[in-house]
Amino acid sequence: DAGVTQSPTHLIKTRGQQVTLRCSPKSGHDTVSWYQQALGQGPQFIFQYYEEEERQRGNFPDRFSGHQFPNYSSELNVNALLLGDSALYLCASSLAPGGLQETQYFGPGTRLLVL
Amino acid sequence: SQQGEEDPQALSIQEGENATMNCSYKTSINNLQWYRQNSGRGLVHLILIRSNEREKHSGRLRVTLDTSKKSSSLLITASRAADTASYFCATAPSNDYKLSFGAGTTVTVRA
Numbered sequence: 435d436a437g438v439t440q441s442p443t444h445l446i447k448t449r450g451q452q453v454t455l456r457c458s459p460k461s462g463h464d465t466v467s468w469y470q471q472a473l474g475q476g477p478q479f480i481f482q483y484y485e486e487e488e489r490q491r492g493n494f495p496d497r498f499s500g501h502q503f504p505n506y507s508s509e510l511n512v513n514a515l516l517l518g519d520s521a522l523y524l525c526a527s528s529l530a531p532g533g534l535q536e537t538q539y540f541g542p543g544t545r546l547l548v549l
Numbered sequence: 550s551q552q553g554e555e556d557p558q559a560l561s562i563q564e565g566e567n568a569t570m571n572c573s574y575k576t577s578i579n580n581l582q583w584y585r586q587n588s589g590r591g592l593v594h595l596i597l598i599r600s601n602e603r604e605k606h607s608g609r610l611r612v613t614l615d616t617s618k619k620s621s622s623l624l625i626t627a628s629r630a631a632d633t634a635s636y637f638c639a640t641a642p643s644n645d646y647k648l649s650f651g652a653g654t655t656v657t658v659r660a
Contacts, residue, residue, distance in 0.1 A: 475652055477592070
């Protein structure tokens with residue numbers, strides 16, 4: 435049973451650049467959520483995608499955008515990178531209509547460093 | 550601010566001992582979940598307890614929920630080196646649509 439996969443595992447960018455992170459959900463899952471985890475903190479919800487649309491969004495600026503493809507995989511895009519965007523970005527999948535309050539299955543994350 | 554707050558922030562125990570960590574939250578919830586994270590990797594779901602439940606067990610894990618005190622505890626019995634990790638509680642508030650994670654408790658199990 436394939437779990438949640440993410441790529442790349444690590445990434446280094448400079449301020450002002452743009453980055454794209456990728457996620458494939460657990461087999462059989464159709465809902466993908468993205469979280470940002472700063473060092474020493476818990477994950478913070480960015481947004482959720484279901485049926486190729488953004489369904490819910492946390493308190494993140496428009497520089498953070500995403501996409502979901504027909505095969506349920508997803509991308510997270512961050513524009514105009516800031517030093518504060520350095521974090522571990524986690525993708526989680528679940529089965530709608532369970533939604534965001536049910537068990538989330540997390541991928542291994544992408545560690546982004548912005549210099 | 551985060552809905553759930555874990556206590557203590559860090560815990561160091563000897564292999565074979567029990568580890569207990571607590572989570573306090575502020576508003577009414579639909580459920581509360583505990584997750585484990587090893588060395589900055591992805592989170593692994595451990596257990597979900599709903600607001601109408603008081604206690605759940607899963608292997609060496611025991612979770613309690615006291616909605617009157619807005620608190621939960623996670624007990625790991627007979628700890629092993631492999632239990633070394635950060636443990637997060639995540640609450641599903643009744644007035645919100647998403648999970649809210651605390652900052653976590655870092656557990657170190659010494660051999």
